[in-house]
Amino acid sequence: MSRLVVASIGPASSVQDGGRLGAQRYGLTPSGAMDRLALAAANCLVGNELFAAAVEIGPFGATFTARDGAVRVAIAGAPRNAEIAGRPLAMDTSATLKDGETLTLGFARGGAFTYLAIEGGIKGEPVFGSLAVNARAGLGSPYPRPLQAGDEFTVDAASGAPELRIELPKPSSGPIRVVLGPQDDEFDDANKALFLDSEWKISATSDRMGYRFEGPAIKHLHGHNIVSDGTVNGSIQVPGNGAPIALMMDRGTSGGYPKIATVITADVGRLAQTSAGTAFRFKQVTMAEAQDEARKFAQLIRNLPDRLRSSDTVTLNIEALQDANVAGYAVSAVDAGTWQVIAEP
């Protein structure tokens, strides 16, 4: 066994997996990764189950050190500068830390959450089948709270498997798609239009429970109190002040504000990766379109293993691009979307 020690880490970083399903009827929130596609991609790179537990790293930087042996890892999600003992590490690739080496991750250059998957997964005691941290309920393993410097994971010794990269589709920059409901009838047409046609920004007070939106105030037809009913990931509720909140993975299982719309499954992760202050819009789609997108999204995740490539084919290109970055702050040159094209054989 090796160890991976958290040498430093910012807030909003915790162990997350596919979530804790089946006990919402008892008030147990599902939690789980904010960006499921990125979690699955990182796990795929190191041969784990796609929704195995990984480290969800918030917007700030983090460093991890391998002890008592080598550790194989992969990163996916919000792009950031990464290096292992001075060797650059591109997003959406795997790499091996030799004993004593440190992986250094910079702050997110777009989006919020990056996933660090560890070959063999994170060892812990699942509760309701999940290691996901739900800090409010004191759940999660091996640490039932956000990670802190000094925490460590007992992990499998690196297998020595060849390093891989994964070719992900370029993330859409289009509007966040929603279906109206369940309580869109608590709003008149003008306010529904105001919601759908306005430009929104995500407030800096957003967290894993909810993303708050800054924009025009949405008014209710009959006041802001409804009898509490069930919530889902992506429920957009409108409280008394008219500023909508999208409920995210650490949401309460029930809520008493009218929910004007619901983010489609395929776009919840994209919303999660929209940084505070970034302007965006919503777009209404039909239920048929939303369900079609949900099926495609599930298929994309299921077929991730088909997108794995040997990382050898791009090594030179990545280094060249990294060198280019030294000159300026154009670090996005190592974004998956850019270097994949160059690296295509």
Next chain:
Amino acid sequence: MAATLPPPRLLPSGDSAVTVEFSRTIDDAANQRVLALDKALAASPIDGITESVPTYRSLLVHYDPGKIGFDALGEKLLALASRPLPPATTARRWRIPVAYGGEHGIDLEDVAKALNTTPDDIVARHVAGDYKVAMIGFTPGWSYLSGLDKSLHMSRRQNPRLLTPAGTISIGGIQAGIQCLAAPSGWHLLGRTPVRTYQLHRNPTFLTEPGDRVTFFAIDHKTFEEQDRAAEAGEIIAEQVVA
């Protein structure tokens, strides 16, 4: 009889869940239909449904759109919901001890003042109630109870408290509650119970189920301390009454 039941509304809740709404208000008849549909789904599962979450007036049904679409699922749910309610079965009943007032129920005196009566009278009315777990939500084990004496209905606090203690027994609006974990709350705190409605490494982890009946009885603060220690060690404490 079945024909007189109006069909519930199917409210889209994204692409992977649907809310089956029986009423817009807190209504015991609607809650019975919610729990009946929930039971019917448990008894004859529909392929593609991943979990269901009963609330006062609606059942939220989570499903996998890769297995069943909104329209097909909606039809099946409406068919199930139109069945006549099964005859009332004997619900499980829990007797829950409560240490009222003092440090454990910091709002008891204010509630008594607001209702022009004594704290003892408030306790007597709260203890006399025959409650039903209408739903569990918000945080693990938080049991929302219907059946609060009408004379105890009062609006929630203007300023919700950011943190109220684990085990809090409270009232808010027309509802009563058993709260398990420390949490924010705008309800009036009457007392505390040593009973954990949720305890991770205990079997069962969750004590109450929607549909269970609940009554309260008063204990003194010394008994609370003893039972609280026992509960921490995994004892259930609540008395289950089998009718």
